[in-house]
Amino acid sequence: MKLVTHNRxxxxxxxxxxxxxxFITGGDPTPDATPAILDALVAGGADVIELGLPFTDxxxxxxxxxxxxxxxxxxxxxxxxxxxxxxxxxxRHPEVPLVLMGYANPMVTRGSEWFAQxxxxxxxxxxxxxxxxxxxxxxxxxxxxxxxxxxxRLATPTTDxxxxxAVLEGSSGFLYYVSVAGITGKQQAAVDTIKEAVAHxxxxxxxxxxxxxxxxxxxxxxxxxxxxxxxVVGSALVDLVAQHGAQAAEPIRALTAALAEAxxxxxxxx
Amino acid sequence: xxATTTPNSFRNQPxxxxxxxxxxxxxxxxxxxxxxxxxxxxxxxAKADPAFKAEFDDLLEHYVGRPSPLYFAPRLTEELGGAQVxxxxxxxxxxxxxxxxxxxxxxxLAIRMGKTxxxxxxxxxxxxxxxxxxxARFGLPCVVYMGAxxxxxxxxxxxxxxxxxxxxxxxxxxAATLKDAMNEALRDWVANVHDTFYIIGTxxxxxxxxxxxxxxxxxxxxxxxxxxxxxxxxxxxLLVAAIGGGSNAIGLFHPFLDDPSVKMLGVExxxxxxxxxxxxxxxxxxxxxxxxxxxxxxxDEDGQILEGHSISAGLDYPGxxxxxxxxxxxxxxxxxSVTDDEAMDGFxxxxxxxxxxPALEPSHAIAAVKKVAPTMGKDQIIIANLCGRGDxxxxxxxxxxxxxx
Numbered sequence: 001m002k003l004v005t006h007n008r009x010x011x012x013x014x015x016x017x018x019x020x021x022x023f024i025t026g027g028d029p030t031p032d033a034t035p036a037i038l039d040a041l042v043a044g045g046a047d048v049i050e051l052g053l054p055f056t057d058x059x060x061x062x063x064x065x066x067x068x069x070x071x072x073x074x075x076x077x078x079x080x081x082x083x084x085x086x087x088x089x090x091x092r093h094p095e096v097p098l099v100l101m102g103y104a105n106p107m108v109t110r111g112s113e114w115f116a117q118x119x120x121x122x123x124x125x126x127x128x129x130x131x132x133x134x135x136x137x138x139x140x141x142x143x144x145x146x147x148x149x150x151x152x153r154l155a156t157p158t159t160d161x162x163x164x165x166a167v168l169e170g171s172s173g174f175l176y177y178v179s180v181a182g183i184t185g186k187q188q189a190a191v192d193t194i195k196e197a198v199a200h201x202x203x204x205x206x207x208x209x210x211x212x213x214x215x216x217x218x219x220x221x222x223x224x225x226x227x228x229x230x231x232v233v234g235s236a237l238v239d240l241v242a243q244h245g246a247q248a249a250e251p252i253r254a255l256t257a258a259l260a261e262a263x264x265x266x267x268x269x270x
Numbered sequence: 271x272x273a274t275t276t277p278n279s280f281r282n283q284p285x286x287x288x289x290x291x292x293x294x295x296x297x298x299x300x301x302x303x304x305x306x307x308x309x310x311x312x313x314x315x316a317k318a319d320p321a322f323k324a325e326f327d328d329l330l331e332h333y334v335g336r337p338s339p340l341y342f343a344p345r346l347t348e349e350l351g352g353a354q355v356x357x358x359x360x361x362x363x364x365x366x367x368x369x370x371x372x373x374x375x376x377x378x379l380a381i382r383m384g385k386t387x388x389x390x391x392x393x394x395x396x397x398x399x400x401x402x403x404x405x406a407r408f409g410l411p412c413v414v415y416m417g418a419x420x421x422x423x424x425x426x427x428x429x430x431x432x433x434x435x436x437x438x439x440x441x442x443x444x445a446a447t448l449k450d451a452m453n454e455a456l457r458d459w460v461a462n463v464h465d466t467f468y469i470i471g472t473x474x475x476x477x478x479x480x481x482x483x484x485x486x487x488x489x490x491x492x493x494x495x496x497x498x499x500x501x502x503x504x505x506x507x508l509l510v511a512a513i514g515g516g517s518n519a520i521g522l523f524h525p526f527l528d529d530p531s532v533k534m535l536g537v538e539x540x541x542x543x544x545x546x547x548x549x550x551x552x553x554x555x556x557x558x559x560x561x562x563x564x565x566x567x568x569x570d571e572d573g574q575i576l577e578g579h580s581i582s583a584g585l586d587y588p589g590x591x592x593x594x595x596x597x598x599x600x601x602x603x604x605x606x607s608v609t610d611d612e613a614m615d616g617f618x619x620x621x622x623x624x625x626x627x628p629a630l631e632p633s634h635a636i637a638a639v640k641k642v643a644p645t646m647g648k649d650q651i652i653i654a655n656l657c658g659r660g661d662x663x664x665x666x667x668x669x670x671x672x673x674x675x
Contacts, residue, residue: 055573055574056444056574056575057444057449057450057453057560057561057575058453059299059453059456059457059561060299060456060457060460062457066443070443070444073574078572079572079573103559104297104559105558105559105560105567105569105573105574105575106572106573106574107573108558108559108573109558109569109571109572109573110573130299131297131298131299131559131562132297133296133297133298133299133300133303135287135295135296135303136295136296136297139295139297139559139564153300154299154300155300156299156300156301157301158300158301158302158303158304158305158463159300159304160304163303163304167300178300178301180461181301181460181461181462181463181464182301182460182461183457183460183461186461187461
């Protein structure tokens with residue numbers, strides 16, 4: 001059963017080349033503008049889409065994604081809008097994996113079973129929750145697993161050898177390596193630390209490893225992709241929404257295409 | 271723990287996962303998890319180390335000025351015409367509030383852990399001042415995050431922190447108050463885990479903070495218990511304390527939790543009224559997850575956090591410490607709320623009857639005492655926590671009274 005929804009995710013990481021994972025905040029600048037932005041990510045060649053579930057208090061995010069959350073909530077974005085956007089995305093793009101990313105409170109506020117069921121019905125493949133570490137897995141993990149939704153965990157530079165098994169326990173879909181100890185969209189990790197970190201993570205899991213935080217340009221993305229199964233880009237895309245608002249789709253498609261070309265060919269040219 | 275069964279002791283929380291019943295826990299980003307686990311280990315070791323306790327006690331006595339007096343308030347008692355009203359005088363501490371008790375304990379932990387940089391969040395500025403104070407005392411650099419709104423309404427405390435050598439960073443996100451300052455402190459911490467210790471100001475946040483802040487603040491209740499026993503030979507009938515995050519209240523309550531005859535009343539800020547903007551998360555909120563713990567939060571149906579409001583910047587927070595959430599749920603402590611207007615009335619009453627200018631935070635406790643004391647017998651005893659002095663609030667009070675300074 002589990003494989004049914006994880007199929008799209010595992011397929012995205014089984015194309016014989018690194019995957020481009022892209023993040024945008026749902027409802028930014030408005031719920032009505034989000035579908036065209038998601039379509040632009042797909043058209044540009046993104047392999048996995050992360051859709052941010054907005055939250056009033058995005059504690060792990062830098063200024064770009066904080067502002068995106070404020071814009072989305074200011075435009076009246078509700079959880080129901082995010083699931084509607086996801087459902088319609090699934091209808092338009094049956095093959096592209098879609099992951100919801102956000103913070104615990106909006107996910108558990110009506111109960112984790114409710115949330116997992118909504119994800120399943122909307123065709124969401126996985127969840128990334130910033131503030132539910134393995135220690136609090138009972139809060140949402142069992143409900144996600146019962147519904148066949150991947151629970152994508154984060155590993156960080158502070159996840160040492162002793163702690164890695166705890167992070168991997170109950171984790172599925174892919175592993176998101178946060179390449180710097182910090183918040184989204186700020187500083188960037190040195191490439192050799194990525195190589196070392198991915199090797200460390202690979203020693204504990206067969207899950208694909210996607211590397212993110214601080215990746216903004218095709219050059220940076222290619223450098224990371226050379227050592228990983230995927231690269232996550234968020235703040236740079238969200239910045240385009242800030243700049244172009246409801247007209248952001250075309251610039252987002254263009255940046256995504258450049259990122260996709262760089263990431264997809266990173267191992268061929270490395 | 272099932273909420274309907276009565277535990278053998280109310281004083282053995284949290285469990286080994288940092289949970290108080292369904293509340294508390296460690297809801298933090300993975301980057302912080304190893305550090306939180308380190309802190310837990312270090313705190314467990316410190317608790318068992320007589321040298322740690324000796325240094326803590328010595329600083330509380332000679333630097334903070336403890337024990338603080340337990341004061342019988344004769345004119346207020348007479349005016350209310352019911353129970354005897356006593357105050358635990360934590361406003362007489364160095365820096366003018368109970369916050370310093372916790373800061374002493376946490377900076378000793380930071381030093382044990384080899385951390386070389388301190389960060390903190392602050393609302394009214396009392397915790398920021400207390401943190402800046404201990405940083406100056408121990409020679410560690412200090413960064414205090416403070417909502418820009420609070421920076422404007424608490425200018426004297428901002429200046430105090432700067433005099434003490436702290437860097438005060440105004441936070442403009444959200445409503446620019448305590449919640450946003452805490453978000454920004456967490457962002458700093460996650461980027462500087464290697465050398466930075468986060469001194470959290472209230473009994474909230476990820477485990478082990480609610481436990482260790484409670485333990486450091488419990489000196490209030492331990493002293494009050496011994497002082498009243500030695501003066502009257504008996505325990506109090508009722509304890510009253512104001513609650514924002516709830517550190518002064520849990521500090522007073524915790525040593526009495528297993529004394530069944532002692533009732534307890536926590537007082538939240540009802541702001542403009544519970545049907546309007548307020549900061550009473552137990553009265554007007556429901557359980558949720560924010561800032562590393564599960565507790566009662568002011569939130570909408572989607573789980574988005576709502577802005578609190580109180581005349582007191584120190585109570586202006588949309589959550590509450592997880593142990594209070596648990597004590598409410600099991601019914602050991604009663605919780606009520608008083609409005610800005612009632613707190614203002616409590617403030618003026620204490621000034622007039624006892625010659626004590628209280629902070630606006632304990633003015634909420636005083637307002638609750640004014641309601642409850644007349645319903646009690648003259649042989650009964652109330653201890654209310656006077657957790658801060660009012661010097662910092664005279665501008666707010668003057669504005670409220672229409673006086674230009």
